[in-house]
Amino acid sequence: MGLFSNIFGKGGGSATSERIEVTCPLAGELVDISTVNDPVFSSLAMGDGVAIKPTEGVLLAPISGTVEALFPTGHALAIKGDNGVSIMLHIGIDTVEMKGDGFTAHVAAGDHVSRGQKLVDFDLGKIAQAGFDPTTMVIAAENTSGKALHKHAGGAVSTTDIALWFE
Numbered sequence: 001m002g003l004f005s006n007i008f009g010k011g012g013g014s015a016t017s018e019r020i021e022v023t024c025p026l027a028g029e030l031v032d033i034s035t036v037n038d039p040v041f042s043s044l045a046m047g048d049g050v051a052i053k054p055t056e057g058v059l060l061a062p063i064s065g066t067v068e069a070l071f072p073t074g075h076a077l078a079i080k081g082d083n084g085v086s087i088m089l090h091i092g093i094d095t096v097e098m099k100g101d102g103f104t105a106h107v108a109a110g111d112h113v114s115r116g117q118k119l120v121d122f123d124l125g126k127i128a129q130a131g132f133d134p135t136t137m138v139i140a141a142e143n144t145s146g147k148a149l150h151k152h153a154g155g156a157v158s159t160t161d162i163a164l165w166f167e
Contacts, residue, residue, distance in 0.1 A: 020083045020145055022164040023115060024157045025062045026136060028054040031154055033137065038093045041137050046088065049139035050151050050163050059120040060159050061113040062087055062138060071096070074103030074120050079113065084145035085166060090137040091122050095130075102126030116159070138163050 024030065029052065036042050036051045065081035075098070076090040091103070102123035107113055127134045140149050147166035157163070 020081075020085055020147060020166040021162045022062045022085070022087055022138065022140075023060075024052060024152075024159050024161045024163045025060050025089055025119070025138060026052055026054045026058060027056055027158045028052045028136075029155065030152050030157045030161075030163065031135075032151075033139075036093065036135055036137065037133060041090070041093075041139070046090075046137075047139040047141045048149055048151075049088075049137060050154075052136050052138065052157065052163070054124065054134055054136055057122040057124045058118060059089060059091060059122065059136070061115055061117045061119055062089070062163060064114045065112070067107050067109050067111045067113060067119075070105060070107065070109045073098065073100040074105040074122070075100075077105075077107070077119065078141060080142075084143070084147075085140060086142035087164075088137070088139040088141040089119070090139070091120065091134065092127055093133040093135060095127060095132050095134075098127070098130055098132065102130075140164055140166075 063081040065079045068080045069078040075095045104121040
């Protein structure tokens with residue numbers, strides 16, 4: 001059982017021979033998560049993944065699945081994938097302190113989303129003016145697929161690039 005099973009009391013999933021891909025939820029510069037200026041994420045306490053320094057303020061669904069959690073502030077959410085993995089997306093470092101100012105969620109907890117669907121708009125200018133780092137974490141919070149996690153090496157990415165994959 002992983003993080004999501006512990007929180008939501010759900011488990012399941014099974015291994016298949018298919019490669020599972022998680023696309024980049026936004027465009028920008030992908031960096032190793034261990035380099036972000038937040039020990040909760042850089043220590044992998046929330047799970048392994050990657051971080052993206054965004055160049056635009058639109059967060060898209062990196063997988064198809066159900067929105068399991070959405071912070072009221074719109075800065076973070078979790079998707080339980082149809083494919084046996086759960087992904088947590090966290091926009092910015094300490095942006096919870098903005099109390100939702102500059103964040104507009106287009107989904108709600110319980111919604112089924114498709115890969116590429118708009119999840120959240122966020123204002124990069126407001127984040128910068130508030131003194132926060134907009135680096136966005138893409139975390140493999142739970143993997144019930146039985147497959148090993150692999151990560152993009154880094155550099156410039158678009159929303160069609162693969163951030164994480166399992167095989």
